[in-house]
Amino acid sequence: MTDHLDGNVLAGALSEVFTGDVTAARARCGGCGRMSVMAEAMVYTNAPGLVARCAGCDQVLATIVDTGDRLILSLAGLTAIELRR
């Protein structure tokens, strides 16, 4: 069953943390080194948090857990992300 969406769906949650739209940013996967736009990640939304995985190797790139009063963000699966001014 393929039940993931695209990285586009991260825009709402990430806009609470970053000043620009991070879904249009390029980032490098820490697993396979693939460079791609965050919007092209595979995002699993039917989960306890949002899970963005690399479209190339399935590595977890980012997670967002919404606790109500806090957002807990992990970008641990990325080696780097390019944020335009």
Added chain:
Amino acid sequence: MSFATRGFSGRRREPDTRLPPGQTLVQDWPVLSAGPTPHVDTADWEFTIRDETGAEHRWSWDELLALGVEDVTVDIHCVTHWSRLDMDWRGVSLDKVFENVESEHEYVMAHSYGGYTTNIPLEDLLDGKAWIATEADGGPLDPEHGGPARLLVPHLYFWKSAKWLRGLTMMPDNDPGFWEQYGYHLYGDPWKEERYW
């Protein structure tokens, strides 16, 4: 801001004293997944417990079932606020699995096919509190619900009941698993609403 949309109530939320705080009763079984669903044939399935010496105790599918399968009826509570009551399961008690495993370590990391992990104190897996479940609702576990076998630890939030179970590793410390690293509670008692860090 007190804001409400006229006429919106959301899914019906029935109060029930058997439900932990913040939970809603559902009749269906929502599918949650943090990644692609692994499809593992029981012929290839293998379950391993690895202790602190590095020794591995292995069971094939048939060897696991030969330990003795029991019927259990339990309530399950997902951290995403839904609960099911009186759900019928079949599985092998972890007491049977641990019968010949010697370890000084008090914590366990459950590992899944597909890479998922979750941490649980060993005492929460013993004394009739946890199973390796192979059937639910009267039939074999579908892959989307964690089949062929998943952990069943009903007294903790359901993310602890790892789908697609492939092994347990004994740990000296309570290291965090997948969701525990990303913001969820290290223990996860639904009655204390231990949802997040």
Added chain:
Amino acid sequence: MSAEPMTPVRASRPRPAWHVATVVETRRETPTAARLVLDVPTWPGSEAGSHVDLRLTAPDGYQASRSYSIASSTPAGTTAEPPAGQVVLAIDELPDGEVSPFLVREVRPGDQLELHGPLGAFFVWRPGESDRPVQLIAGGSGVVPLYAMAAAHGAADDAARFRLLYSARTPADVFFADELTALAGPAFGLDLVYTREAPDGWPDAVGRLTRETLAARTIPAAERPRVYVCGSTGFVEAVARWLQELGHAAADIHTERFGGL
């Protein structure tokens, strides 16, 4: 002397924020979908293809939110249609859904809801950005953000050639049918594929979109179109795979999947 910036500085986009929206009009869009026209006085405008997170709150504080594409856009420098401060959504009812049945069946003019947006700077089309042709490919209600692009293209009188391939169940299930027909012309080609039932005398076979139809009814890869695909996960994956097999570069294919209740 400071170094030249590495990339041209683009006019900054409006920052997403929460807005209170009042329903102005509801209209049956298809047998399963409704069009909602919302008045949002604080709305900063949005680019064609962007989306909002829509949040409903029950009197007891319970909240549910979902992402919806915006059918309208208000790009700078063009005649605003619909007027600034107005947001148009078209919402398909998902069986067993929690939010969409409410929006499709229950919402009335005067009702208020909350929007977080505008969201998404990737799956958008901007007038004047490129002369390359644009191929839009829609499955079902996935046409909503693509309709916004087609309408923005028409309003901007943009030079890029546009074409939309739209897979719908039946003629009654076509979103924005009148508007799309009105847009069709030399600068905008409209191709419909019906999966269940076609109008009388329809020349093409009725059935799921195939790779052959995709190849015949879209701008060829040799013309290097920018491609936007929106639909269910299964639809988007099949189309994106076929497009690459037909020679389109992965970087030219923008996708937006929808799902969830």
